[in-house]
Amino acid sequence: MDLSVRNDLTCQVRDVLDRVGDKWTLNVVYQLRDGSRRFTDLKRSIEGISQRMLTVTLRNLERDGLVERTVHAVVPPRVDYELTEMGQTLLKTAWELIDWAERHAEDIAHARVRYDAIP
Structure with a gap:
């Protein structure tokens, strides 16, 4: 593989990991x-997120093809968000990471105590 192509791919992967690893x-x-949700439902269910940050996050997820936004022509306007097929694969992958973290949380806590005790 050409070095410039590899560097481009590395940058793209880093960009994706930065997005997925943000707060x-x-x-x-x-x-x-579990399916589509309204903006206000999402805002209420994510403690500490501002309206602006939720908007930015949803836009980025939509731009990356992970979330689909549906605008309903009703008054007042209603907008729903749901995971795309690719977004579902991210969820599956994230669950594997969460499962790993749960399995190893105590081991990591003990390792930190041992490390912090080293003079």
Whole structure:
């Protein structure tokens, strides 16, 4: 593989990992696990997220093809968000990571105590 192509791919992967690893993305993906949700429902269910941050996160997820936004022509306007097929695969992958973290949480806590005790 050409080095410039590899560097481009590395940058793209880093960009995706930065998005998924930010403070809010997995929270939003998790909240959409059971199907479509309205913006206000999402805002209420994610503690500490501002309206602006939720908007930015949803837009980024939509841009990346992980979330689909549906606008309903009603008064007042109603907008729903749901995971795309690719978004569902992210959710599955995130669940594997969460499962790993739960299985190893005590081991990590003990390792930290041992490490912090080293002079």
